[in-house]
Amino acid sequence: MIIEAVAQSADGKETPLTPLISDTRMQIPLPQALEGKGGHLTLKISWHYTIPGEWGGRTAFSQNQDGEVYEIAQFYPRMAVYDDQRGWDTAPYLGQEFYLDYGNFDYSVTVPKGFLVAGSGVLTNPDTVLSAQEKARLAQAATSESRIMIRTPEDVQAIVHQPQTETQTWQFHMANTRDIAFVASPALLWDAARLNLPPLEGSDAKNPAPRLAMSVYPAESAGATKWDRSTEYVKHAIEYFSGKWFPYPWPNAVNVGGHGAAMEYPGIVFDGKDDAGAELFWVTTHELGHGWFPMIVGSNERRNAFMDESFNTFIDVYASDHFNHGEFAPKHDVEFAPQTGHPADDIVPVLKDQDAPVLMTPADLISEKYRHSVTYFKGAYGLQLLREQILGADRFDRAFQHYIALWAFRHPTPSDFFRVMESEAGEDLSWFWRGWYFKNWGPDYRLKSVSYVNGNPVQGARVQVENKGWLPLPVVLALTWMDGSSARLTIPTETWSQRNTVTLQIPGKLAIRSAVLDPDHMIPDLNRLDNSFTVKLTAAHPAVPSAAPTPTVQGAPVP
The missing domain is CATH 2.60.40 (Immunoglobulin-like)
Incomplete structure (x- = not known):
């Protein structure tokens, strides 16, 4: 990313500002301090971003049989969080995650005519960019429990064999979110089904479009055990997590079959076009589960990775049990119980490993060797122990639901989580936090x-x-x-x-x-x-x- 210019805009005038850029961080000294208690200012940042190639860490470009697919994420300047822990949280970007604050996004994507753009939030100009047939199919999907094809293989073939010189601009809106991302391609199939969720309120109420579970993927990913079932998985994840833990706050949820980043963003996730069967279910559910951690509960994943990865993996375990009478249960993948599917047995080698980091280790200090076994698996299994062996489901669920509601769109620390769970469950759990989170202790x-x-x-x-x-x-x-x-x-x-x-x-x-x-x-x-x-x-x-x-x-x- 190249920063070209920064200016402060006020009363129709722009005052150039000189940023201080250090690696991935930029400070903008202001002519005068921003007033408290509701003070605001407008910054205009001119920048450009070059898509880095086939794999750019979080952004990807891939060539499929019918054309290219651009998965675009982490592509714009982001505001650092100012919190009550450190003031400005200035951890540099090291190729992993971001710690972000919330705001309302209006963004537009200009692409060649015929391209499909699926992005975070809701499309606000469907009459401009969609065909009459696509709009009719979307209306049908809004009342359908099963997927409706919005863009079919035949539609894609007609598009890719008719090169365009014109462009179209797709416009999106998303309220109260910490990030946005999108995918653009002429080669993607598109299907959708209704989300059984109540209408949105507040700043998103101005968008009367129905709430949809959607999938976009290349033709070669279609198949009865492959991406034909993706929207079924999306629908289940969003509806199940909403009913069990906290209502999903955004218009739509999109699963992208692309390069295979297995990466989450509010309202849209990037998964692998070759995923199939249980793996497709598990990765879809996991990436969408990040909508709750850290997209709704805005923990600092740059420092405390377990607060999003393990919390999310934990809720995935029960989603696997719940889906279609346990079709893909128990969850048994790289994230949870990877050896035998029995977490009590599979975690023992981690607890005995003298080199294994503890859960409270800062995220950047956990090596790839232990990223899944500790940050995902151990953290998730700890919550399962807390729910099933220590507190019981009723006490745990009530406390965990309260934690999510209390810290929705805010920034909790591990201590905040520990305190809420103890207070709401009515149990002194200090021994468990110490042994499982600060140490790698086990029972014997x-x-x-x-x-x-x-x-x-x-x-x-x-x-x-x-x-x-x-x-x-x-x-x-x-x-x-x-x-x-x-x-x-x-x-x-x-x-x-x-x-x-x-x-x-x-x-x-x-x-x-x-x-x-x-x-x-x-x-x-x-x-x-x-x-x-x-x-x-x-x-x-x-x-x-x-x-x-x-x-x-x-x-x-x-x-």
Whole structure:
């Protein structure tokens, strides 16, 4: 990007200003300080941006069988955030993410006639750039639960075989957003379906256009297990996240089948034209989930990457369970439970890795080796532990929904998140924040012994459990008696406040056949080899004791 000129505009006059440019940062010294309490000024920045080629980090150009596709993002000067943490947040751009503030965007894209432009927000001049047939099809899509083709393969062929010398300008509006992006191409198919969401209010209410889930992709990406289903996935993600966590605040949602950046922007995401099956569902859901983190909840992803990547991955897990009766469940990809699909087992190597960074490590200091395993997976699984093992779904969901609503279009820090979750859930979680976010601690429980009161099963059993780890997650103990009956109990976190070993008194009249800690692998126990005992009576004694001499009990650990 080249900055050509900067000026302050007031009363119809422009005053040239001299910017101070340092790497990717620009300061603009003002003739006088901006007044507080509603003061405002207008800056005019002249600049140009050269598309960097096939892959520009976040912007991409690709050649498809019917023509070129331009995915344009991060292409204009952006205002740094001024917050109550650092004043101006001046972290330079290092090829990763931005920390951005909110505003209203009106932008226009001029392209050769026949090009399709899909962008963040709502198209405000459809009568100028769309054909009568395309407008009619959009009207049909506005009432359709399944996709309607807006631009068909036949339409694309007619366009690409009729070169144009004229241009068209597509105009878009998006309110209360931190960014915009767009794609332009003559080669893209276009389909759409309705979003079952209420009409927009506020500054976007002036746009009466229906709210749509849309996909644009090249003809070679079409197929029953490929991009033919993209809009189905878009529709599900937006509607599910809106109903579960917070209403989607923008007009439309667009999925682009392009170079494969797997990159998110408000209202539009760039995915891979070759994506298919579960991978297409997962990447679509994940990139659209970023609409909530960090697009709605404006956390600083330049510094605290887990606050958008892991929060988003967490909500994706439940979206996978919810979609079409679990068609693509459980989520099992590079972002979550990548080895076996069982997060409690797959996270253990990360917890044991002495070189693995903690979640609170600044984003720029986390190497690519650990980006997915720590920032995405560990962070998301931590929230799943919090929801399913510590707080329970009801308390967690209420607290998490309140966090999103409280910090929507604002800039929370990790401490803000920790405080809201504790306050709304009514639970001191300091031990969990410390162990999971500031350390890479894990639980490690040992089933130490099984014995009987006075050596007699009729009088009850004693089960001794040892805590060898540093993260005292609640743990389930499953017991099975000799007649096949069974019971479970949960050993809570508070058990370990002042001790590392506990003896549990278990009532019963039979000998215990087996005792197992965490039988369903719900927590990341660092060593499962000592979690179980098989308890057998000697052959000389029956399974059901009587008043006869007490049977001898033998215990043996099983892996």
